[in-house]
Amino acid sequence: MAKLDPKIPAGPLQEKWVNHKFNMKLVNPANKRKYDIIIVGSGLAGASAAASLGELGYKVKVFTYNDSPRRAHSISAQGGINAAKNYQNDGDSIYRLFYDTIKGGDFRAREANVYRLAEVSNSIIDQCVAQGVPFAREYGGMLDNRSFGGAQVSRTFYARGQTGQQLLLGAYSSLMRQVHLGNVELFTRREMIDLVTIDGQAKGIVVRNMVDGAIEKYSAHAVVLATGGYANVFFLSTNAMNCNTTAIWRAHKKGAFFANPCFTQIHPTCLPIHGEGQSKLTLMSESLRNDGRIWVSKLKKDMREPNDIPEEERDYYLERKYPSFGNLSPRDISSRSAKEVVDEGRGAKGGDAVYLDFKDAINRLGKHVIEERYGNLFEIYETITGENPYNVPMKIYPAPHYTMGGLWVDYNLMSTIPGLFVLGEANFSDHGANRLGASALMQGLADGYFVAPYTIGDYLASAKPKKESLDHPAFDTVKKENEELIGKLLSIKGKQTVDDIHKKLGRIMWNKVGMGRNEKGLKEAIKEIADLRVEFWKDVNVVGTDKDINQCLERAGRLIDYLELGELMARDALERNESCGGHFREEYQTPEGEALRNDEEYAFVSAWEYKNLGSWELNKEPLIYENVQLATRSYK
Amino acid sequence: MAEKKINLLVKVWRQPSTTSVGSFVDYKISVSPDSSFLEMLDEINNDLEKKNLEPIAFESDCREGICGTCGLVINGQPHGPIPKIATCQLHMRNFKDGDTVWVEPFRAKAFQVMKDLIVERSGLDKIIAAGGYISVNTGSIPDANAIPISKERSSIAMDAAACIGCGACVAACKNASAMLFVSAKVSQLALLPQGQPERTRRVQNMVKVMDELGFGSCSNTYACEAECPKGISVKNIARLNREFILANVKSDNIEA
Numbered sequence: 001m002a003k004l005d006p007k008i009p010a011g012p013l014q015e016k017w018v019n020h021k022f023n024m025k026l027v028n029p030a031n032k033r034k035y036d037i038i039i040v041g042s043g044l045a046g047a048s049a050a051a052s053l054g055e056l057g058y059k060v061k062v063f064t065y066n067d068s069p070r071r072a073h074s075i076s077a078q079g080g081i082n083a084a085k086n087y088q089n090d091g092d093s094i095y096r097l098f099y100d101t102i103k104g105g106d107f108r109a110r111e112a113n114v115y116r117l118a119e120v121s122n123s124i125i126d127q128c129v130a131q132g133v134p135f136a137r138e139y140g141g142m143l144d145n146r147s148f149g150g151a152q153v154s155r156t157f158y159a160r161g162q163t164g165q166q167l168l169l170g171a172y173s174s175l176m177r178q179v180h181l182g183n184v185e186l187f188t189r190r191e192m193i194d195l196v197t198i199d200g201q202a203k204g205i206v207v208r209n210m211v212d213g214a215i216e217k218y219s220a221h222a223v224v225l226a227t228g229g230y231a232n233v234f235f236l237s238t239n240a241m242n243c244n245t246t247a248i249w250r251a252h253k254k255g256a257f258f259a260n261p262c263f264t265q266i267h268p269t270c271l272p273i274h275g276e277g278q279s280k281l282t283l284m285s286e287s288l289r290n291d292g293r294i295w296v297s298k299l300k301k302d303m304r305e306p307n308d309i310p311e312e313e314r315d316y317y318l319e320r321k322y323p324s325f326g327n328l329s330p331r332d333i334s335s336r337s338a339k340e341v342v343d344e345g346r347g348a349k350g351g352d353a354v355y356l357d358f359k360d361a362i363n364r365l366g367k368h369v370i371e372e373r374y375g376n377l378f379e380i381y382e383t384i385t386g387e388n389p390y391n392v393p394m395k396i397y398p399a400p401h402y403t404m405g406g407l408w409v410d411y412n413l414m415s416t417i418p419g420l421f422v423l424g425e426a427n428f429s430d431h432g433a434n435r436l437g438a439s440a441l442m443q444g445l446a447d448g449y450f451v452a453p454y455t456i457g458d459y460l461a462s463a464k465p466k467k468e469s470l471d472h473p474a475f476d477t478v479k480k481e482n483e484e485l486i487g488k489l490l491s492i493k494g495k496q497t498v499d500d501i502h503k504k505l506g507r508i509m510w511n512k513v514g515m516g517r518n519e520k521g522l523k524e525a526i527k528e529i530a531d532l533r534v535e536f537w538k539d540v541n542v543v544g545t546d547k548d549i550n551q552c553l554e555r556a557g558r559l560i561d562y563l564e565l566g567e568l569m570a571r572d573a574l575e576r577n578e579s580c581g582g583h584f585r586e587e588y589q590t591p592e593g594e595a596l597r598n599d600e601e602y603a604f605v606s607a608w609e610y611k612n613l614g615s616w617e618l619n620k621e622p623l624i625y626e627n628v629q630l631a632t633r634s635y636k
Numbered sequence: 637m638a639e640k641k642i643n644l645l646v647k648v649w650r651q652p653s654t655t656s657v658g659s660f661v662d663y664k665i666s667v668s669p670d671s672s673f674l675e676m677l678d679e680i681n682n683d684l685e686k687k688n689l690e691p692i693a694f695e696s697d698c699r700e701g702i703c704g705t706c707g708l709v710i711n712g713q714p715h716g717p718i719p720k721i722a723t724c725q726l727h728m729r730n731f732k733d734g735d736t737v738w739v740e741p742f743r744a745k746a747f748q749v750m751k752d753l754i755v756e757r758s759g760l761d762k763i764i765a766a767g768g769y770i771s772v773n774t775g776s777i778p779d780a781n782a783i784p785i786s787k788e789r790s791s792i793a794m795d796a797a798a799c800i801g802c803g804a805c806v807a808a809c810k811n812a813s814a815m816l817f818v819s820a821k822v823s824q825l826a827l828l829p830q831g832q833p834e835r836t837r838r839v840q841n842m843v844k845v846m847d848e849l850g851f852g853s854c855s856n857t858y859a860c861e862a863e864c865p866k867g868i869s870v871k872n873i874a875r876l877n878r879e880f881i882l883a884n885v886k887s888d889n890i891e892a
C-alpha cells in the first residue's frame with residue numbers, strides 16, 4: 001500500500017494556512033512569465049484559478065468542451081454561497097462554518113482543509129462584490145442572507161435564484177480580462193481525453209478538437225483539472241448534459257488516486273421523472289425548504305388530490321422525525337426519508353414523489369413575499385410541469401446531484417501525480433461524505449481564487465519542473481492510443497445506441513449504488529456493470545466519422561469512462577462497511593433507521609489506485625481529528 | 637399532466653458543414669406532451685442512430701434555461717413560440733397533435749453555422765473581453781459591505797445581469813445587432829458604484845469590438861426584447877446610447 005502524505009502543515013488549526021503561506025517558496029515576478037499552466041475547465045474553480053494565475057503573470061491555457069467558458073455547469077447553481085461573515089450577528093464564525101461543514105460531511109473530511117475553506121470564505125464574498133456581482137441586498141444597502149440545510153445561522157449569500165450564474169459570470173469576466181491582456185489563451189470546443197505524464201510527472205494533455213476531430217497535444221509546467229463532478233454516471237441527474245468524468249478518469253488511469261468514489265449526494269428537491277424520454281432532472285433550489293413544508297399522506301396509495309387531503313391526514317415527516325431542523329434537515333437525511341415514505345407506498349398519488357407545500361407560508365407572509373423570494377423558481381416549475389405551485393403543492397423527489405468523491409489531493413490540492421492539481425468538484429477534499437448546501441460554490445472559488453494560486457506557485461518554485469517538448473515520444477504515444485480508441489469505437493457498428501447503454505448503466509447505479517446500498521446489491525452491480533461493459537464494446541453503434549463535429553462519438557467516449565467508474569463506485573461502497581452521509585449501507589443503521597457510522601474502522605479516506613481494467617488497490621489516508629470530537633450526527 | 641402522445645411532422649435544417657449547402661429534412665415523431673422540445677429531438681436522434689444515420693447536431697447543456705447553450709429558431713422564432721424561455725425550457729404540451737414544426741439554427745452574419753443547428757457565437761465572448769468587467773485583481777478588495785448599494789439599484793443591475801449570452805437577440809434582429817446583449821452588460825456595471833472608474837472606456841471598447849465583428853447596428857425595432865429568454869429590457873439599449881454619447885463627450889483617449 002502506498003503511503004499517502006496529505007502534507008497537512010503543523011501547528012494549531014487556526015494558524016496552519018497562514019504559516020503555510022509564509023513558508024512557501026515564491027516565484028520571482030519576472031520569472032512567472034516563463035511558466036506555462038494548463039487549466040482544464042472554466043467553471044467556478046477553473047475560471048477563478050485561470051484569472052488569478054493570469055493576473056499573477058503566469059502563461060495560462062484554458063480548455064473547455066463548451067463553446068464559451070461562460071457555459072460551464074457552475075452557471076446553473078441556484079441557491080447561494082456560504083461565508084462566515086456573521087453579517088446577521090446570529091453567532092456565526094469561521095469556526096462554526098468549519099464545524100458545520102465537518103459535521104455535515106459526517107466526519108469524513110480533513111479538518112485542515114475544511115478550516116481553510118471556512119477561513120477564506122469571507123474573501124470570496126469581498127472578491128465577488130468587487131467584480132460587480134449583484135448579490136441580494138436589504139433596504140439599508142447591506143448584503144442579505146438566507147439559511148440553508150444543515151445550518152442554524154443565516155450565512156448564505158445569493159443573487160435571486162441565479163447565484164451560480166452571477167458568480168460564474170464574475171469569474172468569467174475576470175478570465176476574459178486576462179484573455180484580453182494576453183495572459184490567458186482560450187481553447188473552446190476542446191475535450192481533454194488524456195493526461196501526459198513523463199517520469200511520473202504531469203507534463204501536458206491530449207485533447208480532441210470537437211470541430212475538426214483533430215487530436216491535439218499541449219505541454220506545460222503544471223496541469224490543473226477543474227472539470228466538475230460525475231453524477232451523470234446515473235444517466236439522469238441534475239448535472240448539465242455534458243458533465244462527464246473523462247478528464248479525471250483518464251488521469252486516474254495514468255496514476256492519480258481516486259478518493260471516496262461512492263460518496264454521492266442525492267438531492268432531496270428535484271422534479272420527479274416524467275417518462276422514458278427524460279434527458280435530465282431539474283433541481284428545485286433547496287432554498288424552497290426555508291418556507292415550504294414537506295409532507296405525504298398518512299395513508300398508502302392515497303389517490304386524492306393533495307388539496308383534498310385534510311391536515312390531520314398529512315404526515316409532515318421531516319418535522320416529525322427531526323423537530324429542530326425539520327424541513328431544513330441535511331440533504332442525505334431528507335432524501336432518504338423521502339425514499340422511505342415512497343417505498344411505504346405513501347408517495348404523491350402512490351407515485352415516486354412527495355409534496356412541497358407553500359400554503360402555510362403564503363397564509364403567513366402573503367403571496368407577494370413568496371413571489372419575491374421564489375418567483376422565478378415557481379415559474380420554472382410551472383413551465384416544466386404545467387402546474388401552478390401557488391395553488392397546488394409542488395411534487396418533488398430526490399435525484400443524483402453532486403459527487404463528494406473525486407481525485408485524491410493533498411493539502412496543496414495536488415494529486416498523487418506531481419504537477420497535477422485538482423480543484424472544485426473534481427477533487428474529493430472538503431465535503432466528506434455529504435456536502436452542505438451552498439458550499440460547493442464556496443469551495444470552487446476558494447480553490448481557484450485563494451488556494452491554488454499559492455500552492456501552484458510553491459510547486460513551481462520548489463520542484464522546479466521542466467516543460468517538455470511536444471516532440472517528446474510520450475506525447476505521441478498517448479495521442480496514438482487515443483486515435484486507436486476512437487477508431488475502435490467507430491468500428492463496432494452494433495445495434496444499441498450510446499444512450500440505450502447509458503440508461504442501462506444508470507438503472508444499475510440508481511437501484512444498487514444509489515440512496516440505499518447493501519452487500520448483495522453491490523456485488524450484483526459490480527458484475528452487471530462489468531457485463532454491460534462487454535456488451536458496450538460488442539454492440540454499441542457510434543455513428544459518423546472522427547473528422548468533424550460528432551456528438552455521438554463524444555457521448556460514447558464519456559460513457560466508456562462511466563462504465564469503469566461505476567464499478568469502482570460499487571466497489572468502494574462495498575468496502576465501506578458503515579453508513580455515513582450520502583453513503584447509506586442498509587446493514588448499518590440504528591433501530592430508528594439512522595445511519596450508523598463506524599469510526600473505529602472507517603475514519604479514513606479511501607484512495608483507489610488503478611491497476612488494470614476492473615482491478616484496483618485500496619490505499620487509506622487516516623482521518624485524524626485534533627479539534628472536533630467525533631459525534632453522532634444528530635439533527636433531532 | 638396529459639398522457640396521450642402527440643404526433644408531429646418536424647422539419648429540421650440539416651447542413652453537414654459551414655461550407656456545404658443546407659436543406660430541411662422531414663421527421664415524423666410521436667411524443668409525450670410532458671417531454672421537452674430537446675427531448676423530442678433526442679428521441680428523433682435515438683431513432684436515427686438505431687438506423688445508423690447521423691443524428692441531428694444541436695447544442696444544449698444545462699437544459700434549465702441558464703447556460704445559454706441551446707438556441708433554435710422554432711417556427712420562425714428564436715427560442716420558439718413561448719415568451720421568456722430558452723429553447724430547452726419549451727415543452728411539447730405547447731404543440732398540438734398534427735402540427736408541423738420548423739427547426740432552424742440562429743442565423744446572423746456574425747454567427748456561422750457549423751453543422752446542422754450548431755452556430756459559432758464566440759463573437760459575444762470577444763465583446764466581453766473588450767471591457768465587460770471591472771478590472772480588479774484577486775485579493776485587492778475592501779469588505780463586501782463597505783459600499784452600500786440600494787436594494788433598487790442592485791435589483792436593476794441584477795435584471796440586466798440575468799442575460800445568458802444566448803444570442804437570440806442577434807438572431808431576432810433584422811440587422812443582426814448585438815445591442816441588447818452589450819447593453820445588458822454595460823448597464824449592469826454602469827449602475828453599480830464598483831463599475832464607475834471604467835465606465836467610459838468600457839462602453840467605448842465594447843461597442844467598438846461589436847462593430848468590428850460584423851454585428852449590425854440597432855434601428856430600434858425591439859425584436860430582440862420580444863425574443864429574449866430573460867426579458868432583458870430595451871431600456872438597457874437606451875442606457876447604452878446615453879453612456880456612449882456621454883463617453884464620447886467626456887473622453888479624449890480614444891481615436892474614433
Ligand SMILES: Cc1cc2nc3c(=O)[nH]c(=O)nc-3n(C[C@H](O)[C@H](O)[C@H](O)COP(=O)(O)OP(=O)(O)OC[C@H]3O[C@@H](n4cnc5c(N)ncnc54)[C@H](O)[C@@H]3O)c2cc1C
Pocket residue numbers: 040041042043044045046063064065066069071072073074075076077078079080081163164190191192193226227228229238239240243244246247283401402423424425426437438439440441442444
Ligand atoms: C442544478 C444545480 C444547482 C446547484 N446549486 C448550488 C448552490 O446553490 N450552491 C452551491 O454551493 N452549489 C450548488 N451546486 C453545485 C455546484 O454548482 C457545483 O459543484 C460547482 O459549480 C462545480 O464547479 P466546478 O468549477 O468544480 O465545475 P463545473 O462548473 O462543472 O465546470 C467544469 C468545467 O470543466 C470543463 N470540462 C470538464 N471535462 C472536460 C474535459 N474532458 N475537457 C475539457 N473541458 C472539460 C467543462 O467544460 C467546464 O468548463 C449546484 C449544482 C447543480 C447541478
Ligand code: SF4
Pocket residue numbers: 798799800801802803804805806816817820860863864865866867868
Ligand atoms: S440579451 Fe437576451 S437574447 Fe440577448 S444574449 Fe442576453 S439573454 Fe440572450
Ligand code: FES
Pocket residue numbers: 695696697698699700701702703704705706707722723724725800
Ligand atoms: S441548454 Fe442551457 S439555456 Fe438551454
